[in-house]
Amino acid sequence: MVNGTGGAHMRIRKHEELELEDGTTIRYVRHDNGGGMVAKQASADPSARIEESAWVDPGAWVGPGVRLGPGCWLEPGARVEPGAWLGTGVHVGAGAVIGSRARVGSRARIWAGARVAERASIGIDAEVSATGQDVRAA
Secondary structure (H helix, E strand, O other): OEOOOOOEOOOOOOEEEEEOOOOOEEEEEEOOOOEOEEEOOOEEOOOOEEEOOOEEOOOOEEOOOOEEOOOOEEOOOOEEOOOOEEOOOOEEOOOOEEOOOOEEOOOOEEOOOOEEOOOOEEOOOOEEOOOOOEOOOO
8 A cells, every 4th residue: 555645554453363272362452542452351441552562461451541561461360550651561460460650660570460559660670479579580
């Protein structure tokens, strides 16, 4: 496809389907605010900003005013409370919760079942376990 000025347009798919190893198919749709992929069985507030290369798995919940940076991944059942901000490439494990207005630095890993407190600040490259400890090797 070519625009009127001679430049080419790349067409971005509105839907994606992924097949898991067990044969289950998950359908994702692009979020209107940012273009990130949100599973049909997930919930993302329209005011949330979900960047184009971010993924929200089934059962995850993204509240109002949240920002998911490029490359973020929310596993099933993860929850990001209102006003939280996640940098580039943040991985939030299954069932983990990011508290309201918390800030999570780029490339941080929030493990399954972990809880990040309201207004907490998690550093770049941090790894937070379900016990709330930074689990990076010393």
